[in-house]
Structure formats: C-alpha cells, structure tokens
Amino acid sequence: MWGADTIMDLSTGNNIHETREWVMRNSPVPVGTVPIYQCLEKAGGVVENITWELFRETLLEQAEQGVDYWTIHAGVLLASIHLTAGRLTGIVSRGGSIHAKLALLEHKENFAYEHWDEILDICAEYDIALSIGDGLRPGSIRDANDAAQFFELKVQGELTRRAWEKNVQVMNEGPGHVPLHKIQENMDKQLDWCNEAPFYTLGPLTTDVAPGYDHITSAIGAATIGAAGTALLCYVTPKEHLGLPDRDDVKQGVISYKIAAHAADLAKGIPNAQRWDDELSWARFEFRWNDQFNLSLDPVTARAYHDATLPQEPAKTAHFCSMCGPKFCSMNISQELQEYAQAVSGGDLDAAKEAGMKEMSSIFREKGSDVYHSPEELNE
Numbered sequence: 001m002w003g004a005d006t007i008m009d010l011s012t013g014n015n016i017h018e019t020r021e022w023v024m025r026n027s028p029v030p031v032g033t034v035p036i037y038q039c040l041e042k043a044g045g046v047v048e049n050i051t052w053e054l055f056r057e058t059l060l061e062q063a064e065q066g067v068d069y070w071t072i073h074a075g076v077l078l079a080s081i082h083l084t085a086g087r088l089t090g091i092v093s094r095g096g097s098i099h100a101k102l103a104l105l106e107h108k109e110n111f112a113y114e115h116w117d118e119i120l121d122i123c124a125e126y127d128i129a130l131s132i133g134d135g136l137r138p139g140s141i142r143d144a145n146d147a148a149q150f151f152e153l154k155v156q157g158e159l160t161r162r163a164w165e166k167n168v169q170v171m172n173e174g175p176g177h178v179p180l181h182k183i184q185e186n187m188d189k190q191l192d193w194c195n196e197a198p199f200y201t202l203g204p205l206t207t208d209v210a211p212g213y214d215h216i217t218s219a220i221g222a223a224t225i226g227a228a229g230t231a232l233l234c235y236v237t238p239k240e241h242l243g244l245p246d247r248d249d250v251k252q253g254v255i256s257y258k259i260a261a262h263a264a265d266l267a268k269g270i271p272n273a274q275r276w277d278d279e280l281s282w283a284r285f286e287f288r289w290n291d292q293f294n295l296s297l298d299p300v301t302a303r304a305y306h307d308a309t310l311p312q313e314p315a316k317t318a319h320f321c322s323m324c325g326p327k328f329c330s331m332n333i334s335q336e337l338q339e340y341a342q343a344v345s346g347g348d349l350d351a352a353k354e355a356g357m358k359e360m361s362s363i364f365r366e367k368g369s370d371v372y373h374s375p376e377e378l379n380e
Helices: 017-025 035-042 051-066 078-084 094-107 118-128 148-166 180-193 213-227 247-268 273-287 289-297 299-307 330-345 351-365
Strands: 008-009 031-033 069-072 131-132 170-173 200-202
Touching: 008 017, 008 078, 017 031, 017 289, 035 051, 035 069, 035 094, 051 118, 078 148, 094 131, 094 213, 094 247, 118 131, 118 148, 131 148, 148 170, 148 180, 170 180, 180 200, 200 213, 213 247, 213 330, 247 273, 273 289
Parallel strands: 008 031, 031 069, 069 131, 131 170, 170 200
Antiparallel strands: none
C-alpha cells in the first residue's frame, strides 16, 4: 500500500547500464534517469570530457533501453550562474553543478539548452517524458526563493512551452529547501510562468536543523506544497545529507511521502480521498482492530505497535488499547453514551437530550423554581 508511483535510477558508479537494465526489468512503475550521470561515467569522471555528442549518445542508449522519463537540467544558463555567488550553499544539484561547470569551462551556453529541440525530437520519437531539472534549486532555507532559483524557473517555462509544441510531455522540477512561509510563492510563480505544467518538488525541506529526520522536515513541506497544487513529490529518506539509504530508510521515506500526498489530496478535496480515512475511523470507533490494521498505510507496523503491549488474541476484540485502558477509553465511553441514548429513546440522540432536559426541568420545579439553593437543599 505504500510503494512508490515512479522510480528514478540515480546510479553514479560503474555498470550504470547494467544496473538500469535490472531496475527496469523488475520495476512495475515508470523508471526515470538523470542522463548526465551516465555521461559523466563515460567521460571517466572528468567533467571537462563531457560533450554534446557524448550526451546525445547517452540519450539514445537510454531511449533504446526503454527509459520512461529524463531529468535534464537545461534551465541552468550561463547568465544565471553568477546569481548563486552570494548563496550560503551555492549550487547543490549534481546535474546543475555539472552543467554549470561545463558552461563556465568554455564560457558557452549550456548545451542542453542549446540543443533542446534535438532532445525534444528524441523524446517525441521514443515517447519519453521530460522533467526539467531545477539545477539552481536552493540547498538551504536561507537561499530559498532567490534570484537564481526564480531565473531558472522562468527558463523552465520557456522550455515547457517548446516541449508542448513538439507534443512532448513535461513537468517542472522544483525545490529544495524552503521555509513554510515561502512555499506558496513557489507554487504561484510556477503556475504562472510555466502555464500550469505539472510541478514536481523535492520536498521541500522546511528547516535545516534535523539531519537524520529530513524525511519529516521535507514531508511537512511536501504536504504544504501538495495542498497548494504540486502534482508529484520526490521523497526524502532519513539519510538525506548523511549517507546512502538502505532498505529501511527507503521505506521510511516513501511512507512519509505517501502520508504527505494523502494529506494534500484531502486538502484539495480529491474525490473519495476521505473515504479511506472514514473507513479506518469507523473501524477504530467500533474496535475492529484487524480491520484497522488492514486499512492502515503500513499494516505490519500498526499491528506490531499494538501487539507490543497487548499481544493476546482477545485484545483484538477488546474495547480499549494500552494507551487508556478499559476505564479511560474515550471511544468506549462514547459508545456507552450511545447505548444510554438507545435505551432512553431508541437511539435518537436529540430525543434523549430532550428527555434529559425535561427531567432536569421537573427537578428544578420540584425544588421551588429557585435559581440558587444551599448545598443542604441540593443534597436532600
């Protein structure tokens, strides 16, 4: 229930072609790549050896292999690189930094931008979608929404329109590191400048102080920008900024983003999005524990947490958990109130309330209809 909807093969080491082949053979969902990574491998790890011809050769190789979409950082222009000079963290995109260095080495325009029409022709021929990379995305919240980031976003808009002219599907990659109060501006400008093309955001991370928990700091931003209109979310694992994630890190990251995406769907009023929540809440209120586990985003973890303190089988039908116990469970008390209403008025809560009010009115009259009474009178 919590698997990814697409996969990106971001391999940067040896045997990239073979690794991608196995990923594609075993993936039930679309697979994307960042071609400049394999291009750098072919160049022996030396940026200076990368050429347009080598890049084009890599595109054709991956297209023949069946890649579904590419991230290409064609929006990093020579004129925009200097705008990153005053940043706290500079250029943090791997693809963006490679294209920036190539442009500065020869003081020529980014070849991905210069040959954009040829790239589009390849995409159109092989039915490959494009994610226009945000090579100048902010790598810290201090750098969020700066001139470099928004310069590139405007270029993304131009590249998007050119892609549509050739019937190539396209989405715009977005930040990054953005504090909560600056997220809406990103969405507004992208919708305006990119003609409402799908926005694909890397979080964004909403604070920089929580290494080891960036799946949480970014899921907060992902839910926020998702509610504002972002179409696709790129997940972040707990190992972000620290190291290569393992299987459990990937699970934590994907689940965090599934939660963020569902929260955004609820906020946007996506049809039937709330039905899942309602079904689980109904199971919770009726103490149908197994149904509650099975309806959970991660049934295995939900069941394990419950069984850690109440592993006995009868606990699966008990009207309480270990948090409140049998006497303090609010939902159990609520059910008792409903049972009382059922006994008094056949389940009609309004009728039960009316009957209770009439009963108290009678007592008030019996006490002489006085507003104030002594404690002794009330206890008679």
